Amino acid sequence: xxxxxxxxxxxxxxxxxxxxxxxxxxxxxxxxxxxxxxxxxxxxxxxxxxxxxxxxxxxxxxxxxxxxxxxxxxxxxxxxxxxxxxxxxxxxxxxxxxxxxxxxxxxxxxxxxxxxxxxxxxxxxxxxxxxxxxxxxxxxxxxxxxxxxxxxxxxxxxxxxxxxxxxxxxxxxxxxxxxxxxxxxxxxxxxxxxxxxxxxxxxxxxxxxxxxxxxxxxxxxxxxxxxxxxxxxxxxxxxxxxxxxxxxxxxxxxxxxxxxxxxxxxxxxxxxxxxxxxxxxxxxxxxxxxxxxxxxxxxxxxxxxxxxxxxxxxxxxxxxxxxxxxxxxxxxxxxxxxxxxxxxxxxxxxxxxxxxxxxxxxxxxxxxxx
Amino acid sequence: xxxxxxxxxxxxxxxxxxxxxxxxxxxxxxxxxxxxxxxxxxxxxxxxxxxxxxxxxxxxxxxxxxxxxxxxxxxxxxxxxxxxxxxxxxxxxxxxxxxxxxxxxxxxxxxxxxxxxxxxxxxxxxxxxxxxxxxxxxxxxxxxxxxxxxxxxxxxxxxxxxxxxxxxxxxxxxxxxxxxxxxxxxxxxxxxxxxxxxxxxxxxxxxxxxxxxxxxxxxxxxxxxxxxxxxxxxxxxxxxxxxxxxxxxxxxxxxxxxxxxxxxxxxxxxxxxxxxxxxxxxxxxxxxxxx
Amino acid sequence: xxxxxxxxxxxxxxxxxxxxxxxxxxxxxxxxxxxxxxxxxxxxxxxxxxxxxxxxxxxxxxxxxxxxxxxxxxxxxxxxxxxxxxxxxxxxxxxxxxxxxxxxxxxxxxxxxxxxxxxxxxxxxxxxxxxxxxxxxxxxxxxxxxxxxxxxxxxxxxxxxxxxxxxxxxxxxxxxxxxxxxxxxxxxxxxxxxxxxxxxxxxxxxxxxxxxxxxxxxxxxxxxxxxxxxxxxxxxxxxxxxxxxxxxxxxxxxxx
Numbered sequence: 001x002x003x004x005x006x007x008x009x010x011x012x013x014x015x016x017x018x019x020x021x022x023x024x025x026x027x028x029x030x031x032x033x034x035x036x037x038x039x040x041x042x043x044x045x046x047x048x049x050x051x052x053x054x055x056x057x058x059x060x061x062x063x064x065x066x067x068x069x070x071x072x073x074x075x076x077x078x079x080x081x082x083x084x085x086x087x088x089x090x091x092x093x094x095x096x097x098x099x100x101x102x103x104x105x106x107x108x109x110x111x112x113x114x115x116x117x118x119x120x121x122x123x124x125x126x127x128x129x130x131x132x133x134x135x136x137x138x139x140x141x142x143x144x145x146x147x148x149x150x151x152x153x154x155x156x157x158x159x160x161x162x163x164x165x166x167x168x169x170x171x172x173x174x175x176x177x178x179x180x181x182x183x184x185x186x187x188x189x190x191x192x193x194x195x196x197x198x199x200x201x202x203x204x205x206x207x208x209x210x211x212x213x214x215x216x217x218x219x220x221x222x223x224x225x226x227x228x229x230x231x232x233x234x235x236x237x238x239x240x241x242x243x244x245x246x247x248x249x250x251x252x253x254x255x256x257x258x259x260x261x262x263x264x265x266x267x268x269x270x271x272x273x274x275x276x277x278x279x280x281x282x283x284x285x286x287x288x289x290x291x292x293x294x295x296x297x298x299x300x301x302x303x304x305x306x307x308x309x310x311x312x313x314x315x316x317x318x319x320x321x322x323x324x325x326x327x328x329x330x331x332x333x334x335x336x337x338x339x340x341x342x343x344x345x346x347x348x349x350x351x352x353x354x355x356x357x358x359x360x361x362x363x364x365x366x367x368x369x370x
Numbered sequence: 371x372x373x374x375x376x377x378x379x380x381x382x383x384x385x386x387x388x389x390x391x392x393x394x395x396x397x398x399x400x401x402x403x404x405x406x407x408x409x410x411x412x413x414x415x416x417x418x419x420x421x422x423x424x425x426x427x428x429x430x431x432x433x434x435x436x437x438x439x440x441x442x443x444x445x446x447x448x449x450x451x452x453x454x455x456x457x458x459x460x461x462x463x464x465x466x467x468x469x470x471x472x473x474x475x476x477x478x479x480x481x482x483x484x485x486x487x488x489x490x491x492x493x494x495x496x497x498x499x500x501x502x503x504x505x506x507x508x509x510x511x512x513x514x515x516x517x518x519x520x521x522x523x524x525x526x527x528x529x530x531x532x533x534x535x536x537x538x539x540x541x542x543x544x545x546x547x548x549x550x551x552x553x554x555x556x557x558x559x560x561x562x563x564x565x566x567x568x569x570x571x572x573x574x575x576x577x578x579x580x581x582x583x584x585x586x587x588x589x590x591x592x593x594x595x596x597x598x599x600x601x602x603x604x605x606x607x608x609x610x611x612x613x614x615x616x617x618x619x620x621x622x623x624x625x626x627x628x629x630x631x632x633x634x635x636x637x638x639x640x641x642x643x644x645x646x647x648x649x650x651x652x653x654x655x656x657x658x659x660x661x
Numbered sequence: 662x663x664x665x666x667x668x669x670x671x672x673x674x675x676x677x678x679x680x681x682x683x684x685x686x687x688x689x690x691x692x693x694x695x696x697x698x699x700x701x702x703x704x705x706x707x708x709x710x711x712x713x714x715x716x717x718x719x720x721x722x723x724x725x726x727x728x729x730x731x732x733x734x735x736x737x738x739x740x741x742x743x744x745x746x747x748x749x750x751x752x753x754x755x756x757x758x759x760x761x762x763x764x765x766x767x768x769x770x771x772x773x774x775x776x777x778x779x780x781x782x783x784x785x786x787x788x789x790x791x792x793x794x795x796x797x798x799x800x801x802x803x804x805x806x807x808x809x810x811x812x813x814x815x816x817x818x819x820x821x822x823x824x825x826x827x828x829x830x831x832x833x834x835x836x837x838x839x840x841x842x843x844x845x846x847x848x849x850x851x852x853x854x855x856x857x858x859x860x861x862x863x864x865x866x867x868x869x870x871x872x873x874x875x876x877x878x879x880x881x882x883x884x885x886x887x888x889x890x891x892x893x894x895x896x897x898x899x900x901x902x903x904x905x906x907x908x909x910x911x912x913x914x915x916x917x
Contacts, residue, residue, distance in 0.1 A: 033633030071632040088374035169483040527775035535752045542750040546764040547738030
C-alpha cells in the first residue's frame, strides 16, 4: 500500500512540467473526448496549426508560443479540474476556452479568482457576460440564435412551428429566445442527449402539421440520427437549425437534396470570407492535409488568440494579466478572420448571428428578412 | 502550487464524506442502493437554490441540505426498503436516472443544463472563506473530520453491529427480536443526510452546479470507492476516496498522456484498480486477506 | 393455564399444497414437547407460523391466552417466544461475542445511542456465564465463520437462550452432531426446563427426543396425528404407518 502511494506521488511530481522561461505558455480547455469532441478536436488542431505558423515567423515577444491543452469533456467538474491544473500548476496567464458553456462556467471562477484571462470563442450562455472581470467571450450569445430564426419565421408568415430541443445548455438558451420572439403557434418536443430514436417524435410532429420544423440540437450525432429518420418519414416543409450543425459537411452527406428541397436555414456566425479567414483555413489544410470543419468557430478562435497576442505585445509582459484585461476591454473595431468587432463592458464581442441557407453543399450566407 | 493540492484535497474530502455515508448504507447495512448519488445531488441543488434565490448562508445550507436529503430518503426508504437485493438495486438506479431527468427538465427550479452559477463561497460570521486557501481547506477539513467522527462512532456502536448483522442475515436478526426495518431506514436516512451535507459543501466550493452531478459516471465512481475500500471498512473507505478522487482521477493529466485519451485513461486506471482488487484483495485493498 | 401455547385450526397453503391443514395441539407450560413427523410433514412450517415468519391462511395461535395474529415476527420475540433454525443462522462476519450481544438486549439499538455512555457489563456477564456453562468460553473472540458445525450449533442455542424467551422452539438441535456434544445439549435442555423454560423441539433423532420429552406431538402432511407421552405415541399405528418409509427409525425407537 505504501509502495502504491509513493509510486503515485512520484509519477505525479514527474508529470508536473516545470515552467519553461523560454516559451510563452497559454492554456486551452476543450472537449477532447465525449459527445462534442469532434468540434473540440477541430479547434485544437486549428490552434496547433496557428502556433506552428506563429513560431516559424518569429513567435511572440521574440519567444516561441506553446499551448497546453486540457480536456474539459463539456463537463463543469472536469473543466474546473482542468482550470485548476492550468492555473495553479502550469501557471498560464491566459486560457482559451471552454467550448461548451458548462466548461466555461466551471472554469471561470478559478480563472477569475486567480486573475487569469479566460476567453471563449464558442460558449453562448447568457451568464458568461457577468462571469467576471477576466472572463471574455468572442462569440455571439447563444440565445440570439433563437431570436434570428424567430424573426425570420415571423417574416415568412409561418403560423405553426414544431420545435425539437436537445436537453443541453446551448439548445435551451436558443429555445428560450425563440419562444420569446416567435408569435405563432409552437409544438415542442425535448430529447435527452444521446437519443437514437426520434420516430415517435417525428410522427407526433407530422400529426400536428406544422408549417416548419426547427431542429435544435447540441451534438452533431443527434442531427445525423434525426435527419436520417426525418428523411425516412418523408418530411416535407421548411427546416430550421441552430448553429451547431453548420460547418461540418460530413453531416449533410446523402441528404443534400432533402435539405435543399426543404429550404434548410440555420442561424450561424457571419461567414463572410476575408483574407485572414482564408489564410487560417489554408494553414489548417497544410498542417492536417484536409479542409477544416466548423470554419466559423475556427475564425473566432483565431481572433481570440490574436487579440491575446496583441495585448501581450502592448503590455510587453505576458504575465501582466491586468494589462491584457484592460487592453481587451478597450478593443474597438478589431479586424479579424471572423469580421470586424469590438468588445463591450461585459467582455463580450457583441457578435450576432446571421442566417445561412443550405446551397446543396454547405450552409452559406443569406439575407435576413426584416 | 499548494493551492492545487488544496483543490484536490477539498474535492477528496467531500467525496470521502459521500463515500463513507454510502459505506454506511451499502457497506455496513448491506442496502443495495445504487442511487446514493441522488442525495449528494439533492443536497448540492438545495444549497445552490437556497443560496442564490433565498440568500441562505453556508452553515444554514449544511443543515437544510441534510434535512432535505434525509427527508427524501425517508420517503424513498419507506417505498423501497421492503424490496430485496436486485429489486432494490434496480429501483434505486431508476430513481437516480429520474433525478437527472428532473434536474435537466425542471427549468424553473434548477435552470436545467444552464446550471446555477454564482453560489456564494462559505461565509461564517462575516468572514469569507475563499476556495483553495488554507482557511478554506481547514474549514472543510474540520467539517469533514466532524462528520467522519460521527460516522465512525456509528460504525463502532451497537447499532452499527446490528446493521452488520442485518447485512449478514436479516432473518436471524428478526429471530432475536430486532426491528430491522427501522434500523435500515435510519441507515438510509442518515447516509442520505450526510451525503446531502457533502453536496452543500460541494456547491459552495464549486460555486457552479449543473445536472452532470447526477450522471451515471458519478454513481459508478461511488461504488468503485466503496468496493475498493472494502464494504463496511471505515478507514479503508477514507483511504480509497482520497486515493481515487484525490490522486488517481487527476493523475492521467500529469502522465503526459495525449490529451485526447484523458477520458479513457481515467476509466482505464479505475478499471485496472478494480480488477486488481477483485483478484488480490476482494474484500477491499485495505483488508487483510482472510486466513 | 394449561394451554400455554395453543395451536388452533391452523391452515397454510403453498401453491395449492396444504403445508399445514386444520392443525390443533397444545404445549404445556414448563414442558419439553417433541414435534415429530416424516420429512415434509410441515414441522418447520409450524415453527414459521408460530414465530410469524409466515402468515397463516386461517386459524390462530394463542400464547398465554393472547392471540399472535397480526403481530410482526420481532414482536413474537418480545412476547417470549424464540427459535433456532434448521440451517444454523449465525452472523458469520461477527464474532461469537457479537452474535450473543445482539440477542442480549435492545437497550442501545438506536443510532443515537452511539453518543450515550453505555454499560454492557450485564450483557457481558450473561454471555460469559452461558459460554462457560456450554464449555465454549474459548470461542468468545472467534468469528462465527471459523466455528465448526457443532460449535455453531451451541452458539446459536446460546443466542436463542439469551433472548430470555419463555418458550424456546428448537429446530433439530441434535442434527449432525457427535454423541458427546449430544450429551451436552441434552443437559442444556434439561437445565432449561429446570429453570422454568418451556421447549418445543423438532427432531428426527428419536432416541434422543423420546428421552428428553414429556410429550410428543406427531403430524403428517400438515395434519395432526396424535399427541401423548412418548411411550404411547411411538406405538401409535397411524404414526407407524406414516413412518413406514423409514423402517430404521421405527426399529431404533422400539429398542428404547
